[in-house]
Structures are given as C-alpha cells and as structure tokens.
Amino acid sequence: MDRAILLMLASILAGFALLRIPLEGTFLASLEPVTTIIGILAVVIFSLVLIYKGFMSLLGK
Template identity: 75%
Template sequence: MDRLILLILASILAGFALVKVPLSGTFLAGLEPITDIIGIVAILIFSLFLIYKGLKGLLGKY
C-alpha cells in the first residue's frame, strides 16, 4: 500500500483526535477553539486530498 495514503489516513485520525480532545478543566482550556479549528481544517484538507487521489486512481490517471 502506498505510504502516502497511510500518512494521509493518520493525519485524518490526528484531526479527529484534536477535535475530540477534552481540554476543559486544564490550563489549555483557552486553546480549545483553536484546536477544534485546526482539527477540522486537517480533516477537510486531508479528506479532500484522499478523495482526489482515489478519483485519480479510478480514472486511470495514476
């Protein structure tokens, strides 16, 4: 399997982890909106890139 695809999947999982991390009650509670935004952007960017690579592979333009 392509190592780039595995890296992209790991990045998507990291984005989900950033969105779900509980920061309330810690000294990092003020950074929770920032981590949510970074997580959502990471999920969107890497998911769109994964869809692009999949479509390219399906259409034979690999």
C-alpha cells in the same frame, strides 16, 4: 499500499483526536477553539486529498 495514503489517513485520525480532546479544566482550555479549527481543517483537507487521489486512480492517471 502507498505510504502517503497511510500518512493522510493518520492525519485524518489526528484531526479527529484534536476535535475530541477534553481541555476543560486544564491550563490549555483557552486553546480549545484553536485545536478545534486545526482538527476540522486537518480532517477536511486530508479527506479531500484522499478523494482526489481516489478519482485519479479510478481514471487511470
């Protein structure tokens, strides 16, 4: 399996981790909107890249 694909899957998991991390009651609570946006962007972008690579693989390119 291609290392880049595994790296993208790890990035998607990291994005989900940023979405689920509890920051209430800590000094990082003010950064929660930023971590949410970064998590959403990571999941969406890397998922789209994986879908694109899958289509290219199916088409033989």
